[in-house]
Amino acid sequence: MACACHAKSRKTRVVKAGRFAIGGSNPVSVQSMCNTDTRDLKATVDQIRRLEEAGCEIIRVAVPDMQAASNLGRIKRAISIPLVADIHFDWRLAVESVRQGVDKVRINPGNIGERDKVKEVVKACKSAGVPIRIGVNAGSLKALKDNPKPAWQPYDWARLMVKEALDEVRALERFGFRDIVVSLKADDIERTVMANVLFSEKSDIPLHLGVTEAGSFLAGTVKSSLGIGLLLSQGIGDTVRVSLTEDPAMQVRAAYEILKSLGLRSYGPDLVSCPTCGRCQVNVGKVIHELEDRIYSNRGLREKSEGMKIAVMGCVVNGPGEARSADFGVAGGKGRGIWIEKGKQIKVIKESEWVNEVIRKIRSSK
Ligand code: SF4
CATH class of the missing domain: 3.20.20.20 (Dihydropteroate synthase-like)
Known part of the structure; x- marks a missing residue:
């Protein structure tokens, strides 16, 4: 920055x-x-x-x-x-x-x-x-x-x-x-x-x-x-x-x-999440907190994800658009969501698998 x-x-x-x-x-x-x-x-x-x-x-x-x-x-x-x-x-x-x-x-x-x-x-x-x-x-x-x-x-x-x-x-x-x-x-x-x-x-x-x-x-x-x-x-x-x-x-x-x-140090990924609104039918807060806990309590994951932009969005109305600038992320539906990589919609995954999928993606990235 x-x-x-x-x-x-x-x-x-x-x-x-x-x-x-x-x-x-x-x-x-x-x-x-x-x-x-x-x-x-x-x-x-x-x-x-x-x-x-x-x-x-x-x-x-x-x-x-x-x-x-x-x-x-x-x-x-x-x-x-x-x-x-x-x-x-x-x-x-x-x-x-x-x-x-x-x-x-x-x-x-x-x-x-x-x-x-x-x-x-x-x-x-x-x-x-x-x-x-x-x-x-x-x-x-x-x-x-x-x-x-x-x-x-x-x-x-x-x-x-x-x-x-x-x-x-x-x-x-x-x-x-x-x-x-x-x-x-x-x-x-x-x-x-x-x-x-x-x-x-x-x-x-x-x-x-x-x-x-x-x-x-x-x-x-x-x-x-x-x-x-x-x-x-x-x-x-x-x-x-x-x-x-x-x-x-x-x-x-x-x-x-x-x-x-302040642009003085880097630390883990840029985790982007929406504030949620009446359209949201998934628990964005729970997902983002779990992700933060998993990434920031593990030096390997934290270092590997440094500089990545990861998005967790509450719905498919605005979510895919807002997640477009992220390296990867998910936009919610009802108990599931669309997995997006570099703006492309890749697959549908269950809400219960979002955190694991993000962690897998960080681990498998070069
Ligand atoms: S992404 Fe969807 S749920 Fe989240 S704030 Fe925007 S419209 Fe609401």
């Missing part, structure tokens, strides 16, 4: 998490965070493997205590994407996470403690070649400790978020550490966008984008799409995490849909 924001315009420094590069001219990457208990090895590894199939490129896990930290090595060995330890409050958890072999550490300057604690984390990361993300959240700014109910305007919030991020960046750089990623998140678009724009004017550090606590699937996806989309469309942002109160696999899909709609 041609689009004004097609290329990432802000040139950032490159930071490596394991073999994976963030920043520079690398594509904007997609990450997510497990919602399993990190102490539960099987549940966490199972979820990460499922997310890998969905296209997740970097995965973060919560490290609330030493038991969780001590599981990280085994988790890392069981997965194939970079593992990030999410640390709050206790610097020792960060040091243990690095010892366990994680690929990146996220710390929150608002709660990690004094500089000498941060220095210990930096020392460990530096000797292991592990980058640090400084994750600033509006809700846990240091400035809130002195002023818990501030009357700040959004711009004041954004400036403070940037100031706290840059203070931390400078502290890390004074320790001779440069492998830094920054995130500046608020739970609204205005502060998130302002903070990231301000930061990008002052630093070449790669930005991890996200709107924090964005909400339910629909509300959160809309909010994240706007916030992340506004930044990406200005060439700002190197890696993306969509926060939703939802299965993390849906967060991965939402992130890709944002990148796909």
Whole structure:
């Protein structure tokens, strides 16, 4: 898709998490965070493997205590994407996470403690070649400790978020550490966008984008799409995490849909379906959801169908016409439908076979 924001315009420094590069001219990457208990090895590894199939490129896990930290090595060995330890409050958890072999550490300057604690984390990361993300959240700014109910305007919030991020960046750089990623998140678009724009004017550090606590699937996806989309469309942002109160696999899909709609990444097929109307006598919604679940939860199918246009239309009045521009698809009748390839009507198939037929067609395509 041609689009004004097609290329990432802000040139950032490159930071490596394991073999994976963030920043520079690398594509904007997609990450997510497990919602399993990190102490539960099987549940966490199972979820990460499922997310890998969905296209997740970097995965973060919560490290609330030493038991969780001590599981990280085994988790890392069981997965194939970079593992990030999410640390709050206790610097020792960060040091243990690095010892366990994680690929990146996220710390929150608002709660990690004094500089000498941060220095210990930096020392460990530096000797292991592990980058640090400084994750600033509006809700846990240091400035809130002195002023818990501030009357700040959004711009004041954004400036403070940037100031706290840059203070931390400078502290890390004074320790001779440069492998830094920054995130500046608020739970609204205005502060998130302002903070990231301000930061990008002052630093070449790669930005991890996200709107924090964005909400339910629909509300959160809309909010994240706007916030992340506004930044990406200005060439700002190197890696993306969509926060939703939802299965993390849906967060991965939402992130890709944002990148796909801006022409920054490709992801699976272009699935086209009609909104249905009074003429429809098949369950288009069920078919499209089943197709999405089958394709996006399977790396092979997702990759094989990349760039294909597949149509599922509700009726034969407008369906065949609307499906003409698709590579293949189906237009419904009553419990059955016409299978169409490149605009040609090929055969009639039962509604119960539509999903399988699309999957067979993807598998058999060259
Ligand atoms: S394709 Fe048919 S069922 Fe779907 S919206 Fe158009 S007219 Fe209605």
